[in-house]
Amino acid sequence: MAALKIKKGASRKSAYDLRDPHAEVIERHTLAVVVDNEAGVLARVIGLFSGRGYNIESLTVAEVDHTGHRSRITIVTTGTPQVIEQIKAQLGRIVPVHEVHDLTVEGAAVERELALFKVAGSGERRVEALRLADIFRANVVDSTLESFVFEITGSPEKIDAFADLMRPLGLAELARTGVAALARGAE
Amino acid sequence: MTRQMTGAKMVVQALKDQGVDTVFGYPGGAVLPIYDEIFQQNDIRHILVRHEQGAVHAAEGYARSTGKPGVVLVTSGPAATNAVTGLTDALMDSIPIVVLTGQVPTFMIGTDGFQEADTVGITRPCTKHNWLVKDTNKLSEVIHQAFHVATTGRPGPTLVDIPKDVQFATGDYTPPAKSRTDHYRPQLKGDVAAITQLVELMEAAERPIFYTGGGVINSGPQASLLLRELVEATGFPITSTLMGLGAYPASGDKWLGMLGMHGLYEANMAMHDCDLMINIGARFDDRITGRLDSFSPESKKAHIDIDASSINKVIHVDIPIIGDVAHVLEDLLRIWKSRGRKVNKDGLKGWWEQIGKWKAVNCLNYTNSDTIIKPQYALERLEELTRGMDRYVTTEVGQHQMWAAQFLGFDEPNRWMTSGGLGTMGYGLPASNGVQIAHPDALVINVAGDASFMMNMQEISTAVQFRLPVKQFILNNERLGMVRQWQQLLHGERYSQSWTESLPDFPKLAEAMGCKGRTVKDPAELDDAIREMIEYDGPFLLEVLVEKHENCFPMIPSGEPHNKMLLGDAQATDAIGDDGAVLV
Numbered sequence: 163m164a165a166l167k168i169k170k171g172a173s174r175k176s177a178y179d180l181r182d183p184h185a186e187v188i189e190r191h192t193l194a195v196v197v198d199n200e201a202g203v204l205a206r207v208i209g210l211f212s213g214r215g216y217n218i219e220s221l222t223v224a225e226v227d228h229t230g231h232r233s234r235i236t237i238v239t240t241g242t243p244q245v246i247e248q249i250k251a252q253l254g255r256i257v258p259v260h261e262v263h264d265l266t267v268e269g270a271a272v273e274r275e276l277a278l279f280k281v282a283g284s285g286e287r288r289v290e291a292l293r294l295a296d297i298f299r300a301n302v303v304d305s306t307l308e309s310f311v312f313e314i315t316g317s318p319e320k321i322d323a324f325a326d327l328m329r330p331l332g333l334a335e336l337a338r339t340g341v342a343a344l345a346r347g348a349e
Numbered sequence: 350m351t352r353q354m355t356g357a358k359m360v361v362q363a364l365k366d367q368g369v370d371t372v373f374g375y376p377g378g379a380v381l382p383i384y385d386e387i388f389q390q391n392d393i394r395h396i397l398v399r400h401e402q403g404a405v406h407a408a409e410g411y412a413r414s415t416g417k418p419g420v421v422l423v424t425s426g427p428a429a430t431n432a433v434t435g436l437t438d439a440l441m442d443s444i445p446i447v448v449l450t451g452q453v454p455t456f457m458i459g460t461d462g463f464q465e466a467d468t469v470g471i472t473r474p475c476t477k478h479n480w481l482v483k484d485t486n487k488l489s490e491v492i493h494q495a496f497h498v499a500t501t502g503r504p505g506p507t508l509v510d511i512p513k514d515v516q517f518a519t520g521d522y523t524p525p526a527k528s529r530t531d532h533y534r535p536q537l538k539g540d541v542a543a544i545t546q547l548v549e550l551m552e553a554a555e556r557p558i559f560y561t562g563g564g565v566i567n568s569g570p571q572a573s574l575l576l577r578e579l580v581e582a583t584g585f586p587i588t589s590t591l592m593g594l595g596a597y598p599a600s601g602d603k604w605l606g607m608l609g610m611h612g613l614y615e616a617n618m619a620m621h622d623c624d625l626m627i628n629i630g631a632r633f634d635d636r637i638t639g640r641l642d643s644f645s646p647e648s649k650k651a652h653i654d655i656d657a658s659s660i661n662k663v664i665h666v667d668i669p670i671i672g673d674v675a676h677v678l679e680d681l682l683r684i685w686k687s688r689g690r691k692v693n694k695d696g697l698k699g700w701w702e703q704i705g706k707w708k709a710v711n712c713l714n715y716t717n718s719d720t721i722i723k724p725q726y727a728l729e730r731l732e733e734l735t736r737g738m739d740r741y742v743t744t745e746v747g748q749h750q751m752w753a754a755q756f757l758g759f760d761e762p763n764r765w766m767t768s769g770g771l772g773t774m775g776y777g778l779p780a781s782n783g784v785q786i787a788h789p790d791a792l793v794i795n796v797a798g799d800a801s802f803m804m805n806m807q808e809i810s811t812a813v814q815f816r817l818p819v820k821q822f823i824l825n826n827e828r829l830g831m832v833r834q835w836q837q838l839l840h841g842e843r844y845s846q847s848w849t850e851s852l853p854d855f856p857k858l859a860e861a862m863g864c865k866g867r868t869v870k871d872p873a874e875l876d877d878a879i880r881e882m883i884e885y886d887g888p889f890l891l892e893v894l895v896e897k898h899e900n901c902f903p904m905i906p907s908g909e910p911h912n913k914m915l916l917g918d919a920q921a922t923d924a925i926g927d928d929g930a931v932l933v
Contacts, residue, residue, distance in 0.1 A: 198532075201481065206473060213474050244661065251658035257478040257498055257533055 220340035283332030357382035377424025379451025403779035405435020410783030426464030441770025445504035454514035477505030485520030493528035502535030539672030554625035555696025563592030564630020568674035599758030614712035621911035643910035728756035745801030748830035775804030859890035870894035
């Protein structure tokens with residue numbers, strides 16, 4: 163029989179843009195999910211991931227449109243292309259979910275995360291921590307004679323790198339917000 | 350103009366405005382205000398069940414046999430948790446039901462009050478959507494939304510949890526037309542480019558097959574009519590899942606019978622060897638596909654489904670079409686006709702010849718006996734003696750269910766109610782009650798096994814109270830037949846806990862509850878017993894003592910593909926490998 167001549171992505175309503183499900187590589191995707199800000203909506207999303215055995219690397223949620231009662235959930239997840247497609251389709255079935263965007267495949271996106279670092283120490287280690295924080299453009303938001311709290315914003319990789327540097331310099335505690343992400347461009 | 354009323358009155362008004370004529374339920378502390386309103390009206394009939402699980406299955410039977418949503422009203426706590434199995438069953442089989450539960454008053458939520466349970470939390474994964482209503486002003490709109498969500502797109506169960514103070518308080522009633530439902534609007538029309546691609550494949554295919562499922566029936570009667578037109582016009586063979594039986598008539602000459610683990614040889618072989626598989630409203634369930642990596646290896650596959658998450662979930666398809674079956678089939682027929690109604694006649698001729706050879710295997714053949722009733726024989730006689738009647742069949746779960754699917758023929762949709770996805774023992778009896786409520790003059794038969802029947806046998810009492818002439822056709826082998834079969838094939842004939850030592854005297858049990866009963870064990874008396882069951886004006890329990898060790902064939906053993914079917918006991922020894930043994 164003749165090979166299929168289906169144009170990928172021929173229509174927004176078609177499912178042709180589904181990716182090759184046979185590939186077994188694990189991919190990391192950032193999903194933006196716009197939901198009604200109603201009781202239990204986060205539980206529905208998290209329950210979907212735990213119930214069907216999907217991974218959550220990070221998850222952030224907050225109301226973004228007070229008058230429209232909309233919240234935006236940003237989820238970083240990993241899986242094979244087939245699993246990623248399933249996650250998006252399953253998210254789309256949840257009644258209070260309005261939009262599901264895969265920022266990883268829908269063009270360029272910016273990802274940012276905020277983190278607070280408590281670094282305790284004195285002498286040369288304290289000076290070195292402050293110097294590195296300056297290089298990473300971290301702000302000092304609390305200071306004692308034996309400690310700093312740094313505030314740093316950036317990609318998850320940048321925060322990982324800063325954590326690696328702070329660890330030998332007396333990293334006492336670390337709090338991260340998880341990723342917030344937006345597509346680049348005017349739309 | 351807004352109408353003010355109490356929350357309890359709102360519930361009854363909303364049900365009336367939704368066209369509800371029947372509610373299956375059970376009262377309790379947290380729904381007393383609503384039951385007080387039920388008492389003071391005559392438009393909605395309340396069917397008092399004996400257990401909340403029975404209420405949900407009855408509503409499923411009502412829904413499945415009418416196409417309308419089934420409605421359940423139960424109280425808080427244990428009532429809500431008892432409803433969970435039925436909700437999960439309806440979710441798996443895409444049955445539209447709306448369950449209303451009472452809840453402790455809003456100011457007590459979270460205090461571990463008497464009969465308090467986190468109902469929306471517990472039922473979140475087993476409903477399509479659920480709501481806890483804390484404001485009487487929002488109650489009626491939420492109930493209308495619950496009906497909308499349950500019946501739109503891929504149908505399913507919804508639940509509305511109503512605290513008792515919300516029932517007592519007064520608020521504004523919102524009629525259905527003014528309720529916001531615009532957000533949930535699943536796509537109905539399929540992508541025309543994709544449908545055209547499918548038509549192109551259909552024109553060239555040498556070995557095509559339609560593989561249909563419950564989605565055809567859920568789409569409504571028009572979908573079944575369009576399917577029949579499509580099958581007759583193209584001359585392609587058609588098979589169906591357990592859930593889809595009746596969409597295409599079993600008496601039709603293109604019918605190959607059910608496919609799957611206990612499906613017919615010709616249906617499974619045709620699925621394995623086809624070059625074009627057209628999945629219409631089925632979901633490549635594991636009972637259907639068998640071993641995934643050798644599932645229909647040489648075919649192009651098209652999949653029509655209203656639920657995008659069903660597509661490419663387990664089987665990669667070449668042509669995905671998201672849409673409602675009736676809408677897509679209408680477009681498919683129109684496009685196929687406009688292109689000249691072409692099919693590959695030579696290819697089809699050879700394909701039907703091959704199918705004829707498979708049919709000649711006569712896979713449902715069994716060795717009959719004149720001293721003991723074979724379960725297959727019992728169902729053959731039931732089919733013969735009820736053919737042409739206005740008949741509805743429900744089943745429990747197990748061997749009898751598979752034999753019923755193999756030996757009973759359904760020529761119309763909505764005539765066959767069975768628990769497919771969840772496999773809920775105890776489904777059939779309450780479901781038969783629900784079907785009989787919806788079709789008071791029809792012949793409603795629950796094909797049951799002795800073990801499944803006992804899981805919800807209290808519902809006989811419901812049938813007696815409401816004078817429902819349901820027929821319980823129990824194939825009693827004193828075993829958990831399907832468990833016993835798997836233990837024989839897979840666990841060295843060690844029959845762990847798969848028989849019951851103290852079964853009741855079923856006819857006496859029936860009589861104790863006000864139902865007529867009879868036992869038959871002589872094949873020569875079977876016809877007479879079935880006739881008595883059919884003709885009796887009231888609920889009737891017929892216990893058929895059958896061969897105890899009969900196995901259900903054909904069977905695709907776990908972990909094997911479609912073309913490795915077992916046709917009888919002689920082939921069954923060591924048929925399941927270690928890989929297959931871990932599968933269910």
